[in-house]
Structure formats: C-alpha cells, structure tokens
Amino acid sequence: MTTRKHEEIAASLTRDILVGQYRCGERLPSERDLAGRFEANRGAVREAMKKLEQLGLATVQPGGARVQPLHEASLDVIGHMLALGEVPDEDLVDQILQVMNGLVRLAAESAVQRASDAEIAGIRDRLQPLLQTDPDHDCHALARFELMSAIMEASGNLVCRLIARSLLEQFAPRMVPLEGHVVLDYDAHREYAARLDRALAERDVGALRETFDAMSRLNRESARRAFAAVRATGAAGAAPTSKPGSTS
Amino acid sequence: MTTRKHEEIAASLTRDILVGQYRCGERLPSERDLAGRFEANRGAVREAMKKLEQLGLATVQPGGARVQPLHEASLDVIGHMLALGEVPDEDLVDQILQVMNGLVRLAAESAVQRASDAEIAGIRDRLQPLLQTDPDHDCHALARFELMSAIMEASGNLVCRLIARSLLEQFAPRMVPLEGHVVLDYDAHREYAARLDRALAERDVGALRETFDAMSRLNRESARRAFAAVRATGAAGAAPTSKPGSTS
DNA sequence: CGACCAATATGGTCAGACCATCTTGGTCCG
DNA sequence: CGGACCAAGATGGTCTGACCATATTGGTCG
Numbered sequence: 001m002t003t004r005k006h007e008e009i010a011a012s013l014t015r016d017i018l019v020g021q022y023r024c025g026e027r028l029p030s031e032r033d034l035a036g037r038f039e040a041n042r043g044a045v046r047e048a049m050k051k052l053e054q055l056g057l058a059t060v061q062p063g064g065a066r067v068q069p070l071h072e073a074s075l076d077v078i079g080h081m082l083a084l085g086e087v088p089d090e091d092l093v094d095q096i097l098q099v100m101n102g103l104v105r106l107a108a109e110s111a112v113q114r115a116s117d118a119e120i121a122g123i124r125d126r127l128q129p130l131l132q133t134d135p136d137h138d139c140h141a142l143a144r145f146e147l148m149s150a151i152m153e154a155s156g157n158l159v160c161r162l163i164a165r166s167l168l169e170q171f172a173p174r175m176v177p178l179e180g181h182v183v184l185d186y187d188a189h190r191e192y193a194a195r196l197d198r199a200l201a202e203r204d205v206g207a208l209r210e211t212f213d214a215m216s217r218l219n220r221e222s223a224r225r226a227f228a229a230v231r232a233t234g235a236a237g238a239a240p241t242s243k244p245g246s247t248s
Numbered sequence: 249m250t251t252r253k254h255e256e257i258a259a260s261l262t263r264d265i266l267v268g269q270y271r272c273g274e275r276l277p278s279e280r281d282l283a284g285r286f287e288a289n290r291g292a293v294r295e296a297m298k299k300l301e302q303l304g305l306a307t308v309q310p311g312g313a314r315v316q317p318l319h320e321a322s323l324d325v326i327g328h329m330l331a332l333g334e335v336p337d338e339d340l341v342d343q344i345l346q347v348m349n350g351l352v353r354l355a356a357e358s359a360v361q362r363a364s365d366a367e368i369a370g371i372r373d374r375l376q377p378l379l380q381t382d383p384d385h386d387c388h389a390l391a392r393f394e395l396m397s398a399i400m401e402a403s404g405n406l407v408c409r410l411i412a413r414s415l416l417e418q419f420a421p422r423m424v425p426l427e428g429h430v431v432l433d434y435d436a437h438r439e440y441a442a443r444l445d446r447a448l449a450e451r452d453v454g455a456l457r458e459t460f461d462a463m464s465r466l467n468r469e470s471a472r473r474a475f476a477a478v479r480a481t482g483a484a485g486a487a488p489t490s491k492p493g494s495t496s
Numbered sequence: 497c498g499a500c501c502a503a504t505a506t507g508g509t510c511a512g513a514c515c516a517t518c519t520t521g522g523t524c525c526g
Numbered sequence: 527c528g529g530a531c532c533a534a535g536a537t538g539g540t541c542t543g544a545c546c547a548t549a550t551t552g553g554t555c556g
Contacts, residue, residue: 159347
C-alpha cells in the first residue's frame with residue numbers, strides 16, 4: 001500500500017461518521033490523539049480533517065472538531081454513502097435517479113429553447129444508436145451516456161452540467177456490482193428514443209417533458225428490478241441500514 | 249488582516265483561473281514559485297492548491313498543476329463565479345433559478361407521494377404566510393425560504409436537499425446587491441400559493457407541477473426585471489452599494 | 497453558588513528537510 | 527539527421543518539530 005496515511009485516516013473517519021459511530025454534534029478526538037491512534041504524524045491527520053470539513057461532515061475549529069448533521073453535508077458525501085456497503089443503498093440510488101432524470105429533463109428543455117439547429121442535430125445524432133435494434137449492453141449504455149452529455153452541453157446551463165457530472169462521477173463507479181443484474185427493456189427505450197427524436201425535431205417542449213418523465217419511470221423501475229435480483233442472489237451480503245434523511 | 253495566507257492565495261488563484269488569466273490545460277507556477285510571489289510558506293500555497301483541486305479548477309500532480317476545463321469543476325465554483333463582479337452574472341443566476349425551481353418541484357412531487365399527512369400539513373402551514381395580504385418584503389422572503397426547506401425535508405430525498413442547500417448557500421449571499429431592486433408580484437404569489445395549497449391537500453401531482461412551473465417563470469421574470477433595474481441605475485453611478493432601507 | 501482566572505489542550509501556522517516521480521535537456525546510437 | 531536513452535534538475539508529497547493564538551477546563555476566590 002502506498003503509505004498515503006491521510007487518505008486512510010479520512011476514509012476511516014468518514015465511514016465512522018456515516019455509520020453513526022460519532023453522533024451529530026459530538027466532538028471528534030483531537031488531532032494529536034488521532035495521530036497516535038493511526039500511528040501517523042499530525043499533518044496527515046490534519047489533511048484528513050480538511051477532507052472531512054470539505055465533505056461537510058465536520059467543522060474544525062480551535063477547540064475541537066464537531067460532527068455536522070448529514071443534511072448539511074456536501075454533495076460529495078453521496079459517493080461515500082454509496083460505498084458504505086458492498087451494494088449501494090437502494091433508496092439513495094432511487095433518489096439519485098430522480099434527480100438525474102430531473103436535471104436531464106431540465107437541460108433538454110433549455111436545449112430545445114436555446115440551442116442552435118446544429119446542436120439539436122448533434123443531439124439527434126447521438127440518439128441514432130438507441131433507435132436501432134441493437135441489444136448490445138455496453139454500447140447501449142455508452143450511447144445513453146453520450147446522449148445525456150450532449151443534452152447537457154447543448155443546454156448551456158453550467159449549473160446543471162456541474163451537478164449532473166458530479167453526481168454521475170460518484171454514482172457510476174458504485175453501480176458496477178449491479179451491472180450484471182440490470183435487464184433493460186430495449187423496446188421501450190427505442191420507443192422513447194423515437195418520441196424524443198420527434199420532440200427534438202419539432203422543438204416540442206410538452207412532448208419532451210412527457211417522454212423524459214416516462215424514461216424516468218423506466219429507469220427507476222429498471223434499477224428496482226436490478227436490486228431485487230441482487231437481493232435474490234446475494235442473500236449473504238448484509239448492508240448496514242443507514243437511512244438517508246436524518247436528524248434536525 | 250486575516251493572516252490566513254492560504255485563503256488569500258486560493259482566492260487570488262481562483263479568480264485568476266475563472267477570469268481566464270490561466271488558460272485551460274496550462275501549467276500553473278510551481279508551489280515554490282507561488283510561495284515566493286505571495287511571500288508565503290509553501291505549506292500555505294499547498295493548502296491553496298488543495299482548495300483549487302477541491303473546486304475542480306486544477307489538478308495537482310507530481311510534475312505540476314494544470315488548469316481543468318470549467319465544466320469539470322465542482323458545484324462550489326458557482327459561488328466564486330457569482331462573486332467575480334460587483335453584480336452576479338445574469339445568465340448564471342437564471343441557470344441557478346431554473347435548477348432550484350426544478351429541484352423544488354421534484355421534491356414537492358416526492359413529498360406528495362411519500363410524506364405523511366402530518367408532514368403535508370406542516371408544509372401547508374408554511375404556506376399560510378404567503379396566502380395573506382402581507383406586503384412585507386423580508387417576511388415574504390423568509391416564508392418562501394421556509395416553505396422550500398419544509399418541502400425539501402418532507403421529500404425524503406437527501407440528494408435533492410444537499411444540492412439545493414449547497415446552491416442556496418452560494419447563491420443567497422451574492423443576491424444582496426440586487427435585493428433592493430426586486431419587485432415581487434405578491435398577488436401572483438398569493439394565487440400560486442393557493443393553487444399549491446389545494447394541490448398539496450388533494451395530493452394532485454399534476455396541479456403541483458403546473459403550479460411550480462408557473463412559479464418558476466414568475467421567479468425568473470422577477471430576477472430578470474431586477475437585473476434590468478440594476479443596469480438602469482448602476483450605469484451612471486460608480487458605486488452601486490445601495491442601502492434600500494431595512495437591514496435584516 | 498457563581499464569577500473569575502490561570503494551566504492546559506487544541507487547532508493554525510510556519511520552517512526545513514527528505515523522498516519519489518516527472519520533466520527537461522543533452523548525449524549517444526542507428 | 528532523427529529517435530531512443532539517460533542523467534540532472536525540478537516538482538509535488540510527506541514527515542518532523544516547533545511556536546502561537548485561542549478555546550477549554552478546572553480550581554480558586556469572593
């Protein structure tokens with residue numbers, strides 16, 4: 001292992017806080033204390049505390065560091081929460097899917113209203129792979145990702161892009177354990193892609209919204225089935241039930 | 249003097265990057281070089297670089313730090329971008345409003361579908377101040393904020409909450425210069441609040457969506473007018489530090 | 497019992513050094 | 527002449543130790 005003490009310390013403390021080892025408002029051990037426990041110098045502990053503060057999990061002040069309520073944390077905690085168990089928390093994944101779908105919908109609306117014909121055409125090009133009878137799993141996933149990226153870029157909404165990118169970066173790596181259990185309804189995707197193509201061509205915001213809402217339901221249902229499949233196979237895996245939505 | 253060298257350095261570098269002083273992909277000066285320029289310890293420069301990396305504005309690697317494309321940055325850059333000028337960028341504010349409105353709409357949908365009757369009642373309670381003929385500016389703003397918070401909490405969607413909170417924390421402080429130029433249509437707000445109240449009571453998702461979309465248009469238009477007002481007054485004056493009477 | 501104050505603990509900062517790795521520039525071979 | 531190769535310098539990463547300002551803590555005094 002690459003002697004990166006501060007990462008090890010930060011990961012340990014992050015996990016301890018997220019699973020409730022340290023309660024909200026409680027004081028964390030002092031930096032010198034932690035340095036002793038982890039057999040590291042105080043600089044390493046200090047960098048770890050900086051990371052905790054950046055994640056919004058704790059506030060570091062002269063006199064001691066205190067744990068903050070989860071709902072005041074940074075968006076970046078999502079990745080750590082997803083990584084708590086071997087399989088991500090299903091409720092949290094559903095929340096992410098809802099937000100992601102909402103953001104893409106918003107971006108698509110902006111794109112339809114703002115983007116040039118060339119940009120719209122670019123999006124529709126990315127839509128072509130989804131219109132074909134192409135059951136290849138990876139290609140389909142890649143096409144969906146590129147479609148989303150194109151929509152985000154054409155939306156001209158930087159805020160939307162930043163959030164979606166951040167969420168996706170934390171979300172995607174943790175979905176690998178479920179990848180094999182996802183069964184997509186390619187026919188439905190093809191149908192929605194066709195509707196999307198038409199809505200884009202005619203710049204029909206209403207149809208766009210309806211289609212994205214339908215795709216949202218499809219994606220969430222698909223994830224739900226994948227979790228059910230994982231539960232059915234991996235009965236031994238025990239995930240600590242840390243519910244999002246917490247104290248006040 | 250804050251004597252916090254690393255904050256000063258980070259702020260300076262952040263600003264330089266955001267205004268295009270350093271172009272994307274370009275190498276930043278070395279830590280030792282920057283330490284010399286800012287007459288600071290390398291540790292301070294190092295902490296500043298950590299901050300830049302956390303903001304997603306630069307990647308620090310052995311061999312040098314390089315500037316990253318803006319669309320790969322963290323959501324936290326929004327606050328710095330808003331702070332670039334005396335008055336925030338209008339387009340960026342509109343993007344934020346769009347995303348915030350979308351998030352609240354999503355949260356409200358989730359709340360209507362998931363929350364208990366007591367929680368829905370709690371939201372409707374927060375709606376009461378908006379239903380009265382109460383032209384007080386600050387009270388109205390506070391009521392809208394609390395309504396949003398209640399909806400976010402009742403949604404049970406942690407992701408939504410974290411994003412909205414982060415956005416609001418960066419957004420709200422920068423809106424102070426425009427505060428005095430915002431003219432709200434209280435009648436329209438009252439009408440929408442009534443529709444919202446009805447939609448919540450009947451858990452009518454369709455009506456909820458329509459109302460939030462209408463409120464989104466109202467808020468964006470309100471912001472647009474405020475910017476126009478600022479441009480009209482600030483064009484001649486040098487220092488637009490207007491104090492419109494009441495302080496919070 | 498409460499207010500006050502000193503001793504202690506804690507985080508914040510700084511300085512200097514060493515190490516692993518990347519960059520850079522020259523050199524050597526084909 | 528061009529490309530591969532290698533050594534020297536530069537750069538970030540880490541560690542050690544120390545000092546300072548302030549918050550905490552516990553005792554003391556009124």
